[in-house]
Amino acid sequence: MSRSKSLGIALSLMLAAGSGHAADFSDPTWPCIQRKVPTLSVGLMWTHPLPDAPETDPDLKRDIDRLAAKLALRRLEVEALRPDIEEFAARHDGAPDILGHVFQRVFTTLSTRRARVISGIEEFSLSQIALSERIDTARAEMTRLTDAEDPDYDRMDALEEQLDWDQVIYTDRQSTITYLCETPTLIEKRLYSIAQILQQQIKEPG
Template identity: 30%
Template structure:
């Protein structure tokens, strides 16, 4: 099992963060790469193409690792020293961009959940105070609101795993690129 990269970063407490995992706004290069990679990864067409192949969210780590091996295999030592750090930088930037989008979605979803929980509480209070003829409709409304809340809560737990999976894949990519670097 891969440990999340975010665990190595300094956490920033966020009271609105709904996930069990600690909130880390951005993954820093230092958490995964020995030296801060310099240069613009988009300037090299081969690196840009590699990042475009391996960085999208639907790409499984195994596919990305194979693409990294294929990219590094024909390179000489000097090209590996120059291009692999650029490729890491590109994947890091793209992963952080994707994480930002997912984190924003999780926060919006959590705010919606908070509002929905308030609505369920309001319906429960109204139900307790309602005369018998009005109870049936309120019971149905409360039932559906509570069901919607419970279903959404399960989805929120799933959504909280997306940044963890992105971090794990980034870590696997970083290890593969570092392993392909020439020694010495």
């Protein structure tokens, strides 16, 4: 069986396994309905000038890092962290550079995490395609053995066991695809929400 045909079968199996997504068949590394956006632009989320140099004051840096680390925790709802942001901003008089440092820190953390998730999705997709090709090959061999005048029943038993196991693994893995595909988008939305709340606290110099 040709690789292109196997690829089509593999992607079809991904959809049949219950993802409910219309995969882009032109990119075998991306089985998601969500558009693949490999990298994010900080400038599209943060409308104010960002500081060019890192913060040098150790106490201020520690304060920035503490809030940024909390904002980067995806298990915490962004809106629930609004009081922390407001309290931080009030202590620092809504300084644009300081709030910009916070967002830069959060952006670096979450965009790096998002890139790792995308890389994981790509590896996942390729491993599923490889497993699908293994299943296709085993099925083709099983057909040849079944049609043979003198079938090798020991080999057929081994193939049947391999097929059963591979198909279970494939289906079990595939059940995670919806969550995997949603993760980069959820991280992106979190960054947008954090940027909006932080920017609402900025006090422009009068």
